[in-house]
Amino acid sequence: MSTKRAKTTASVGSKGKDPKESESSAGSVAVHGHPDDICPLTLTSATQELFGCRYDGDVTRDNPYKILRKEDILQDLRNRAAVSDFSPVKQLVLAYPEDELLLVYDRDFIYGSSFYLVLTVEGKDRHLMPIVAEVGEEALEREPSDVFAAQKTPEPRPWISLGSEQEIEEESVTDSRPRVKTPKCYEISRVRRAFGAPVFFSDRNAAETKDGFIECTPYQDKIFSLKQMERHCGVQAIPNCNSSSTQTPWTYPKNMCTQYEPREFSKEEKENCLQSEELKHFISLAVSRLEVAIQQNEIADVFFDDWKALSEDDGGYAGKADSHLKEYQSFTDLHFSQEKTISNISWHPTISGVIAVAMTERLSFEDRINASTKLLLNPSLILFWSFSDPINPQLLLECPDDVFSFEFCPSDPNIIVGSCMNGQVVLWDISAHVERLQGTRSSDTRDNETSVVRYCAVSSIEHGHKAPVTDIQWLPETFEVSRMGVPMENKSGMCVQIVTCAPDCCLMFWDIRAPRVAFQNMADQRKQKVEEKPLENPDGVPNTFKHLNLTWKPLFRVCPRLVNIPAIHSPNWGLNGSQTPNLFSDNLFFLPQDGELVYTDWKLEKDDSGRLFSVKPSHRFTIHDGLVNTVRRSPFFKDIVLTVGGWTFAIWKEGVMNGPIIHSSCSQRKCTVGYWSQSRPAVFYIGKEDGNLEVWDLLEKTHEPSQTQNITTAPITCIKPWIISSKQHLLAVSDHLGTLHILEIPWTLRSPCSNEKLSVNKYFEKEVDRLVYFDKRREMRTKEKKNMDAEELRKKMVRQRSQISKWILIIICLVGTYSVVKYIPGKLYFFLTYLD
Amino acid sequence: QAEVEETLKRIQTHKGVIGTIVVNAEGIPIRTTLDNSTTVQYAGLLHQLTMKARSTVRDIDPQNDLTFLRIRSKKHEIMVAPDKEYMLIVIQNPSE
Numbered sequence: 001m002s003t004k005r006a007k008t009t010a011s012v013g014s015k016g017k018d019p020k021e022s023e024s025s026a027g028s029v030a031v032h033g034h035p036d037d038i039c040p041l042t043l044t045s046a047t048q049e050l051f052g053c054r055y056d057g058d059v060t061r062d063n064p065y066k067i068l069r070k071e072d073i074l075q076d077l078r079n080r081a082a083v084s085d086f087s088p089v090k091q092l093v094l095a096y097p098e099d100e101l102l103l104v105y106d107r108d109f110i111y112g113s114s115f116y117l118v119l120t121v122e123g124k125d126r127h128l129m130p131i132v133a134e135v136g137e138e139a140l141e142r143e144p145s146d147v148f149a150a151q152k153t154p155e156p157r158p159w160i161s162l163g164s165e166q167e168i169e170e171e172s173v174t175d176s177r178p179r180v181k182t183p184k185c186y187e188i189s190r191v192r193r194a195f196g197a198p199v200f201f202s203d204r205n206a207a208e209t210k211d212g213f214i215e216c217t218p219y220q221d222k223i224f225s226l227k228q229m230e231r232h233c234g235v236q237a238i239p240n241c242n243s244s245s246t247q248t249p250w251t252y253p254k255n256m257c258t259q260y261e262p263r264e265f266s267k268e269e270k271e272n273c274l275q276s277e278e279l280k281h282f283i284s285l286a287v288s289r290l291e292v293a294i295q296q297n298e299i300a301d302v303f304f305d306d307w308k309a310l311s312e313d314d315g316g317y318a319g320k321a322d323s324h325l326k327e328y329q330s331f332t333d334l335h336f337s338q339e340k341t342i343s344n345i346s347w348h349p350t351i352s353g354v355i356a357v358a359m360t361e362r363l364s365f366e367d368r369i370n371a372s373t374k375l376l377l378n379p380s381l382i383l384f385w386s387f388s389d390p391i392n393p394q395l396l397l398e399c400p401d402d403v404f405s406f407e408f409c410p411s412d413p414n415i416i417v418g419s420c421m422n423g424q425v426v427l428w429d430i431s432a433h434v435e436r437l438q439g440t441r442s443s444d445t446r447d448n449e450t451s452v453v454r455y456c457a458v459s460s461i462e463h464g465h466k467a468p469v470t471d472i473q474w475l476p477e478t479f480e481v482s483r484m485g486v487p488m489e490n491k492s493g494m495c496v497q498i499v500t501c502a503p504d505c506c507l508m509f510w511d512i513r514a515p516r517v518a519f520q521n522m523a524d525q526r527k528q529k530v531e532e533k534p535l536e537n538p539d540g541v542p543n544t545f546k547h548l549n550l551t552w553k554p555l556f557r558v559c560p561r562l563v564n565i566p567a568i569h570s571p572n573w574g575l576n577g578s579q580t581p582n583l584f585s586d587n588l589f590f591l592p593q594d595g596e597l598v599y600t601d602w603k604l605e606k607d608d609s610g611r612l613f614s615v616k617p618s619h620r621f622t623i624h625d626g627l628v629n630t631v632r633r634s635p636f637f638k639d640i641v642l643t644v645g646g647w648t649f650a651i652w653k654e655g656v657m658n659g660p661i662i663h664s665s666c667s668q669r670k671c672t673v674g675y676w677s678q679s680r681p682a683v684f685y686i687g688k689e690d691g692n693l694e695v696w697d698l699l700e701k702t703h704e705p706s707q708t709q710n711i712t713t714a715p716i717t718c719i720k721p722w723i724i725s726s727k728q729h730l731l732a733v734s735d736h737l738g739t740l741h742i743l744e745i746p747w748t749l750r751s752p753c754s755n756e757k758l759s760v761n762k763y764f765e766k767e768v769d770r771l772v773y774f775d776k777r778r779e780m781r782t783k784e785k786k787n788m789d790a791e792e793l794r795k796k797m798v799r800q801r802s803q804i805s806k807w808i809l810i811i812i813c814l815v816g817t818y819s820v821v822k823y824i825p826g827k828l829y830f831f832l833t834y835l836d
Numbered sequence: 837q838a839e840v841e842e843t844l845k846r847i848q849t850h851k852g853v854i855g856t857i858v859v860n861a862e863g864i865p866i867r868t869t870l871d872n873s874t875t876v877q878y879a880g881l882l883h884q885l886t887m888k889a890r891s892t893v894r895d896i897d898p899q900n901d902l903t904f905l906r907i908r909s910k911k912h913e914i915m916v917a918p919d920k921e922y923m924l925i926v927i928q929n930p931s932e
Binding site for chain 2: 285
């Protein structure tokens with residue numbers, strides 16, 4: 001503020017120099033020599049003291065303005081009336097609108113007096129305003145340069161006072177006079193000549209002259225004892241601010257799991273609940289609703305689609321014409337199947353469309369012996385046919401002798417085991433030729449001629465069968481048999497054991513794994529190691545079964561004890577292959593012989609001396625009047641077996657030892673082979689001597705085949721069905737001439753009717769009941785007959801006795817008459833006793 | 837409580853009924869004819885489903901309430917009779 005005042009004094013000074021400028025704006029110069037709105041005044045020192053505007057005290061050159069209150073002036077006027085200095089301006093003061101008047105100290109006596117009073121508000125403003133105007137002008141002078149330098153700065157505008165600065169000015173503490181600066185400079189001046197002049201000091205009494213001294217008497221300044229009762233303070237309302245903080249602990253992520261178990265009631269709680277009244281009430285209410293619903297369901301199944309179900313049965317009638325077995329393809333090889341017959345067929349388990357047949361010579365035993373030299377030159381073969389090529393077989397397997405039966409290993413289809421006429425068991429490994437069979441070989445015709453695979457292992461001749469091995473089967477992959485004949489669980493999950501049978505009354509179990517060397521001593525082991533050097537591989541035979549070649553011995557053999565020793569000719573037998581090895585306790589199977597069927601347990605038992613022997617067969621049946629050539633289990637029922645032999649076939653149920661549950665009548669021709677259908681539980685196929693294929697449907701007719709179809713002119717040697725896809729079921733039929741026919745099974749024969757299994761089961765049960773009933777009746781009849789016979793005998797005895805007694809009586813009479821005189825009482829007595 | 841037993845036995849002997857479960861309001865089985873794990877599973881799942889069904893019915897019309905729930909599946913039909921405190925579940929095979 002002091003700086004401002006400095007400026008104002010400068011301005012006032014400049015104004016003083018140019019009074020006419022400012023005053024021309026204010027108004028015209030009045031007659032008096034001063035403007036209208038100011039009135040020069042002369043204030044006495046008393047007045048000055050009273051109003052606080054003494055010369056060079058309160059009001060100085062720097063600070064010429066003094067605001068006087070109107071009331072004070074009026075008060076003064078009232079107090080001192082005419083004496084007051086303000087009397088000339090009394091009217092003007094009274095007319096003054098505001099409360100405060102501006103008194104200006106006119107040091108330079110511009111208007112003729114030491115003071116002048118500004119009488120109008122505008123004047124007052126004008127006196128105070130120029131401060132701002134000057135400031136504004138100066139500011140404006142400064143600004144333009146800045147404006148040109150940075151054009152973004154806004155232009156300053158003059159500040160319009162709205163009266164708010166008054167409060168601030170009132171409250172602000174400002175210096176009323178400039179501070180005394182130390183060191184304080186007082187200028188004392190004297191004439192130059194006076195310096196250095198001799199001075200004569202004398203004394204003077206202070207009390208002598210008036211006003212010789214100024215007395216400063218202490219007085220109590222009321223200011224310091226004043227207590228400030230009120231104080232202005234500023235209050236501002238702001239919204240409520242709240243500051244708070246939290247800290248989340250950072251932990252590393254870790255696995256967490258919850259485990260829960262359901263809530264359950266204890267027994268007592270359950271009892272409590274059950275006995276509560278509410279439960280009774282609830283049950284009585286709920287049960288009524290429930291019974292309605294349950295009954296609805298019992299009456300009819302509302303969601304059962306009758307329309308769909310109808311269509312299944314209808315198809316059978318409409319497609320009656322379609323029940324013919326259509327010929328799909330037929331395979332004959334001109335090179336290899338001349339004068340040969342097919343003894344066995346086997347479908348490849350994994351590659352679809354590949355079938356293997358075993359070719360054997362069509363000669364009787366005598367002819368075989370006679371032509372044995374010629375036979376040695378023609379090796380026996382197993383041919384692999386593929387549907388893609390009906391002329392050339394894909395693969396040929398060489399066998400040491402005619403193969404009667406062969407099987408693919410179920411767990412590894414590249415291993416094939418075959419049984420030969422000379423009693424040997426042969427192994428082949430065709431892993432090298434699998435791509436050829438799959439048909440994925442390259443298109444170049446390098447492999448035009450069919451490759452021949454030699455067998456990789458044969459069993460040893462001394463230890464094998466002594467008769468042609470007629471059938472061979474793999475044991476299921478879940479169990480194996482130990483050396484002692486105890487069935488165990490097979491942990492490897494692969495088929496490793498084979499069972500063979502031959503007419504030398506023997507059943508042999510073979511293992512294709514390398515024999516364990518646990519009990520060999522060091523010498524043998526070393527010898528073996530030396531021998532195990534990789535041998536040369538003639539004929540490119542894979543080394544898979546090198547360990548078995550020519551040294552293969554059966555694991556153990558079962559020779560069922562039979563009273564007489566007929567030939568065991570068993571082309572097939574059914575093993576009770578239970579999937580869970582823990583369940584099988586006794587393995588019973590059928591061992592067909594010449595027309596006789598034997599049912600026995602092959603487990604070996606120990607007798608008194610500790611040797612193992614086979615038990616006696618439990619049952620023998622003579623049903624078929626010819627060689628039994630087929631024993632087959634039904635794929636749908638584990639205990640139903642079909643046997644075919646001679647002129648009849650029979651169906652047996654395990655456990656029913658009275659006889660076959662179904663026995664067909666004798667047919668015109670011999671039945672050569674039989675097989676169950678793989679998709680329909682009631683259907684099976686019988687092959688005949690005249691090349692006919694009979695289709696039997698147990699649900700349709702049981703006294704004759706439901707359909708007969710002629711396939712070839714030669715007897716049928718083997719039947720094997722196979723399911724390629726759900727729409728295509730094929731039947732492979734081979735005949736005595738060496739031709740393989742592939743027939744397609746029509747829809748009627750491959751899709752089962754609704755509940756077919758159930759119906760067939762019921763039929764079998766009925767048959768069993770019939771058998772049982774018949775047996776009972778037979779027993780009854782025999783008993784009756786026995787009774788009747790006994791009765792007859794007794795009657796006869798009685799008659800005879802009576803006749804004898806009659807004769808004795810006559811003799812005695814005769815004797816009596818002659819010896820009455822001869823008194824022989826003893827003899828008479830003897831005779832009489834004899835009669836009794 | 838003999839009546840309760842008798843009624844439940846009567847339901848169980850209907851043709852095709854596989855099992856009967858009585859469950860309290862919280863889904864804890866009180867009485868059952870099936871084995872424990874199956875019972876607990878059925879009780880828990882059906883309790884939730886019944887609650888959901890009931891809330892659905894009541895959302896649509898607050899003055900309505902669920903009286904019976906039948907779930908038909910390929911193999912059988914599950915019938916639930918709900919109440920305030922208890923729930924009766926019956927599993928039946930209709931096509932027998």
